[in-house]
Amino acid sequence: MTRKYAIGVDYGTESGRALLVDISNGREVASHVTPYGHGVIDEILPGSGRKLEPDWALQHPGDYVEVLRKSVPEVLRLSGVNAEDVIGIGIDFTACTMMPLNAEGTPLCMTPEWSANPHAWVKLWKHHAAQEEADRINELAKQRGESFPARYGGKQSSEWMIAKIWQIANESSEIYEATDLFMEAADWIVMQMTGNPVRNSCTAGYKAIWHKQEGYPSDSFFTALDPRLSGLTETKLRGEILPLGSRAGGLSEEMAEIMGLLPGTAVAVGNVDAHAAVPAVGAVTPGKLVMAMGTSTCHLLLSEQETIVEGMCGVVADGIVPGYYGYEAGQSAVGDIFAWYIDEAVPEYVVQAAKAEDMSVHAWLERQAAAYEPGETGLLALDWWNGNRSVLVDADLSGVILGLTLLTKPEEIYRTLLEATAFGTRKIIDSFVQQGIRVDELYACGGLPQRNRLLMQIYADVTGREIKIAASTQTAALGAAMFASVAAGRAAGGYDSIVEAANRMAHIREETFLPIPANEAAYKRLYREYEALHDYFGRGGNPVLKTLKELKSAVKSAKAMETYEVQV
Numbered sequence: 001m002t003r004k005y006a007i008g009v010d011y012g013t014e015s016g017r018a019l020l021v022d023i024s025n026g027r028e029v030a031s032h033v034t035p036y037g038h039g040v041i042d043e044i045l046p047g048s049g050r051k052l053e054p055d056w057a058l059q060h061p062g063d064y065v066e067v068l069r070k071s072v073p074e075v076l077r078l079s080g081v082n083a084e085d086v087i088g089i090g091i092d093f094t095a096c097t098m099m100p101l102n103a104e105g106t107p108l109c110m111t112p113e114w115s116a117n118p119h120a121w122v123k124l125w126k127h128h129a130a131q132e133e134a135d136r137i138n139e140l141a142k143q144r145g146e147s148f149p150a151r152y153g154g155k156q157s158s159e160w161m162i163a164k165i166w167q168i169a170n171e172s173s174e175i176y177e178a179t180d181l182f183m184e185a186a187d188w189i190v191m192q193m194t195g196n197p198v199r200n201s202c203t204a205g206y207k208a209i210w211h212k213q214e215g216y217p218s219d220s221f222f223t224a225l226d227p228r229l230s231g232l233t234e235t236k237l238r239g240e241i242l243p244l245g246s247r248a249g250g251l252s253e254e255m256a257e258i259m260g261l262l263p264g265t266a267v268a269v270g271n272v273d274a275h276a277a278v279p280a281v282g283a284v285t286p287g288k289l290v291m292a293m294g295t296s297t298c299h300l301l302l303s304e305q306e307t308i309v310e311g312m313c314g315v316v317a318d319g320i321v322p323g324y325y326g327y328e329a330g331q332s333a334v335g336d337i338f339a340w341y342i343d344e345a346v347p348e349y350v351v352q353a354a355k356a357e358d359m360s361v362h363a364w365l366e367r368q369a370a371a372y373e374p375g376e377t378g379l380l381a382l383d384w385w386n387g388n389r390s391v392l393v394d395a396d397l398s399g400v401i402l403g404l405t406l407l408t409k410p411e412e413i414y415r416t417l418l419e420a421t422a423f424g425t426r427k428i429i430d431s432f433v434q435q436g437i438r439v440d441e442l443y444a445c446g447g448l449p450q451r452n453r454l455l456m457q458i459y460a461d462v463t464g465r466e467i468k469i470a471a472s473t474q475t476a477a478l479g480a481a482m483f484a485s486v487a488a489g490r491a492a493g494g495y496d497s498i499v500e501a502a503n504r505m506a507h508i509r510e511e512t513f514l515p516i517p518a519n520e521a522a523y524k525r526l527y528r529e530y531e532a533l534h535d536y537f538g539r540g541g542n543p544v545l546k547t548l549k550e551l552k553s554a555v556k557s558a559k560a561m562e563t564y565e566v567q568v
Ligand SMILES: Nc1ncnc2c1ncn2[C@@H]1O[C@H](COP(=O)(O)OP(=O)(O)O)[C@@H](O)[C@H]1O
Pocket: 012, 013, 014, 293, 294, 295, 296, 334, 335, 336, 337, 338, 339, 340, 362, 363, 446, 447, 448, 451, 452, 455
């Protein structure tokens, strides 16, 4: 029999990547990346030039289609694989990345009528401007004794579907009224390929408060929240919800032509990027915590038990691998913090020194920072540059760095930022363990583990655990391709289950990172300080971070309003 292949398409924050994989062994044959033309829209709305308020993060859905148009034909060309040997295509996406659609399934931002309204655009996962809505959802759920908050660590995040939808209703009732469906981008892009408006159980479960047995929260909850939300789940959130690995449909004639594939090729239901990565490192049984480390970090863990864990993003039955409860926790910024430092705060001499040695600024700072011992910088930071997702679930928190002096060097700050993210991860692991959820092994995947050895050593030292690293640098796309092979099924040359696919297609590297005992001891001491600082700034000991944010928002909103009034 000829070799069979599947394509995984990973939609990240800045770009989309297609990966063509040999399904017999997981060999990655070809990949291609298409950066999003509009990137992350967080300052000015394209077209109208309207200035966005703080904490907004939008995207253009046309950029997602461009990835299919460019990267899929390109992986076929690069690999020389024939379209008839590609048995399936699967996608994974950042989430909750959502958009309002009209009755034709067109995103409202792509219609002339609505394109100047920011609420018509895709709200990216890191759009954090729905915090008030999230707070109110949490208060009301508590008052009414709703059962769902327990499944989300007690709190809904401002990053998620219901808070984002309600923000639209509150700030732009005309967009809310004009919306026929609110959809995850993961489901929308699948609908572009198949014509079928199906939703996937992973984003529905983790991001839209859907439960396999109980469904969405009751209509009386939504009505009590806001009478305009009455009937929401039956109307604007309607749609069949299918489990991971299901076939959403076959590729349409039109999209097959655009993508260079055969019409009818199996398209798997969408998935979340980090979740797709779990089977791609072979973590298909309980106790294996997978850290998908990139712009942000998601922590994924399987368990036989359903328990409440403080600040977890969610526990969903079959949410990652069928047969287990899938837990998710996360840090809203990790690589993004390092990127911020390099883009916004590194002195010019560092950029020049890196250039002179033909190194990236990251690599130069990593080398310099590696010369320090734990504690030697005299610095400590809180990793909240993009709020805190777990365990505090509070997008209104911000970064803190302590201990700066006139002698502080850029590499010391860089090291401190790496350490801060490791402490944030330790906090999450402790939270699982304290609630009796086993964490036996750590796996790291995503863009960071293979780019920064110091980072991984610090994580091993801070957690006191061995860290195994994914062999693939594109685990999410590999996972999406694995789910595609399941959607295609055995009869087409694919697999019956994701566990079977993982057994054949997942790989980890031989080299692992082990804790260095002296470093581990030093970090134990520093972690105690991190915990004290964490609770002081994060649990209300001193609300200064929120006060600063309120002041900033008030001034920025007043300025944005002035600019808008001048324009109209
Ligand atoms: N050598 C490095 N050390 C630490 N962080 C890095 C390094 N190189 C790139 N990064 C960070 O990696 C992040 C991108 O990770 P990646 O996994 O490729 O993307 P995404 O999370 O969008 O899928 C960026 O935030 C960038 O700052």
